[in-house]
Amino acid sequence: MIWQLDLFLLTLVVVCALATITVRGLLSATIIFAAYSFLMCLLWAEMGAVDVAFTEAVVGAGVSTIFFIATLFRSTTRSRLLIRGVDDPHHFKDQGWKMLPLMLSVVTGMLLFFGMADFPAWGDPESRPNTHVSSYYIENAVRETQVPNLVTAVLGDYRGYDTMFELVVIYCAGVSVVSILKQENL
Amino acid sequence: MDGWLADLVSKYNYWIYVVLMMIGFYAMIRKNNLVKKLIGMNIFQTAIILFYISMGAKRGGGIPIVDKAAGLAGAIRASDIVNPLPHVLMLTAIVVSVSVTGVALAVMLKIYKGYGSIDEDQILERIKKS
Amino acid sequence: MRELQEEAKLRMPWQDVILQTSVRVLIPFIQLFGLYVVAHGHYSPGGGFQGGVILGAAIILMALVFGLPASKHYISENVNKTLSITGPLVYCGIGALCVLFGGSFLDYSALNKILPLGPIAWRSFGIFLVELGVGIGVMSIMLRIYRVLSSAGTIDQGL
Numbered sequence: 001m002i003w004q005l006d007l008f009l010l011t012l013v014v015v016c017a018l019a020t021i022t023v024r025g026l027l028s029a030t031i032i033f034a035a036y037s038f039l040m041c042l043l044w045a046e047m048g049a050v051d052v053a054f055t056e057a058v059v060g061a062g063v064s065t066i067f068f069i070a071t072l073f074r075s076t077t078r079s080r081l082l083i084r085g086v087d088d089p090h091h092f093k094d095q096g097w098k099m100l101p102l103m104l105s106v107v108t109g110m111l112l113f114f115g116m117a118d119f120p121a122w123g124d125p126e127s128r129p130n131t132h133v134s135s136y137y138i139e140n141a142v143r144e145t146q147v148p149n150l151v152t153a154v155l156g157d158y159r160g161y162d163t164m165f166e167l168v169v170i171y172c173a174g175v176s177v178v179s180i181l182k183q184e185n186l
Numbered sequence: 187m188d189g190w191l192a193d194l195v196s197k198y199n200y201w202i203y204v205v206l207m208m209i210g211f212y213a214m215i216r217k218n219n220l221v222k223k224l225i226g227m228n229i230f231q232t233a234i235i236l237f238y239i240s241m242g243a244k245r246g247g248g249i250p251i252v253d254k255a256a257g258l259a260g261a262i263r264a265s266d267i268v269n270p271l272p273h274v275l276m277l278t279a280i281v282v283s284v285s286v287t288g289v290a291l292a293v294m295l296k297i298y299k300g301y302g303s304i305d306e307d308q309i310l311e312r313i314k315k316s
Numbered sequence: 317m318r319e320l321q322e323e324a325k326l327r328m329p330w331q332d333v334i335l336q337t338s339v340r341v342l343i344p345f346i347q348l349f350g351l352y353v354v355a356h357g358h359y360s361p362g363g364g365f366q367g368g369v370i371l372g373a374a375i376i377l378m379a380l381v382f383g384l385p386a387s388k389h390y391i392s393e394n395v396n397k398t399l400s401i402t403g404p405l406v407y408c409g410i411g412a413l414c415v416l417f418g419g420s421f422l423d424y425s426a427l428n429k430i431l432p433l434g435p436i437a438w439r440s441f442g443i444f445l446v447e448l449g450v451g452i453g454v455m456s457i458m459l460r461i462y463r464v465l466s467s468a469g470t471i472d473q474g475l
Contacts, residue, residue, distance in 0.1 A: 010202040047240070052235070060228075122198070134264070152357045
């Protein structure tokens with residue numbers, strides 16, 4: 001873990017996130033979001049989470065971008081330009097209501113900032129999340145399962161139920177996509 | 187590293203997680219276009235994943251793939267290896283998030299078929315008219 | 317996007333020689349890499365989820381370049397439907413098999429009674445079987461979602 005690289009990547013991530021939600025064309029928003037996902041993937045590889053980085057590179061930046069582009073291809077890439085004063089969004093006609101979303105998100109962020117004092121320092125090996133059951137996994141997983149990749153060992157063996165129901169969730173998502181768009185036969 | 191810098195660096199990941207969450211939340215409420223809302227939701231999700239992974243990080247820790255011989259001999263110390271538990275949880279969360287995005291996109295396509303627009307105000311207008 | 321949709325319809329017998337040739341060379345290697353990622357998940361980053369998505373992405377690439385009908389010729393809609401339920405069934409089936417041989421659900425060491433390799437080796441092998449189920453399921457579901465989304469429900473003509 002190199003903290004300079006960490007700072008740099010995190011700053012770039014925030015820039016990408018802001019650009020994604022402010023840019024007007026939807027196709028460009030999608031492409032910038034793919035760049036955001038790749039930066040996130042770099043960040044996780046840098047923090048030692050290689051499996052998560054791999055998944056994010058394949059799923060978040062690859063397949064989800066394809067899904068977005070496929071949907072935009074079937075609908076439209078243009079988002080309407082709202083002219084100030086002429087056509088406001090329907091539900092924000094009142095001037096006071098216009099500031100509500102920004103205020104809400106800032107208030108939520110402030111609450112989280114106050115809660116941050118209780119978080120453990122970054123990279124502390126003695127912190128609460130790093131000491132309980134996970135140290136058992138690290139020390140004994142290879143002996144009990146013969147799998148050097150600890151993430152696979154925990155995913156497939158210790159937390160098998162978790163993975164099984166995640167797979168069921170994904171299956172349900174696939175079925176619901178089909179049944180939303182294609183009514184005739186499932 | 188002197189005091190404030192060390193303090194900043196030690197909590198920087200959490201600061202960015204809060205900022206990203208605010209960006210995603212704001213996009214979800216305020217943006218007029220449904221695709222932008224969806225991207226906001228995805229940013230929210232990645233922010234939470236970032237939070238989990240940051241919690242599991244250890245200073246000077248190696249990646250969670252260990253030497254098999256050392257593991258069989260029981261010679262691995264827990265402080266040398268990054269915490270694998272958040273990785274497992276977030277790995278499944280990423281795959282679930284892409285399927286959730288697929289469902290949301292399908293609903294969006296259905297809305298576009300019905301109302302001819304993916305902008306919220308136009309959709310609301312057309313719902314009122316019909 | 318209306319113009320692009322019209323163009324895609326006109327272009328139906330797709331004739332982009334460079335793209336098609338390079339993708340035809342590329343697809344077997346992508347699939348091989350996907351299988352490697354599934355099978356080598358014990359020793360390197362990877363596993364069922366990532367490998368399954370890579371395998372699915374190879375067929376999505378085929379659908380992008382050769383058109384959706386060509387990918388339907390490769391994996392038909394019925395086969396894909398069957399595969400997408402096979403994944404979760406393999407996973408649950410392994411768990412049920414463990415119960416059948418006297419262990420608890422998903423306790424792979426109980427499978428030792430089928431083939432005596434030792435309980436610890438069976439735990440490693442059981443993880444591999446489970447990951448195989450995850451890979452199959454994720455592959456076909458990703459492909460299915462793509463097909464439905466890119467053709468807006470009709471599954472006859474893609475991007």
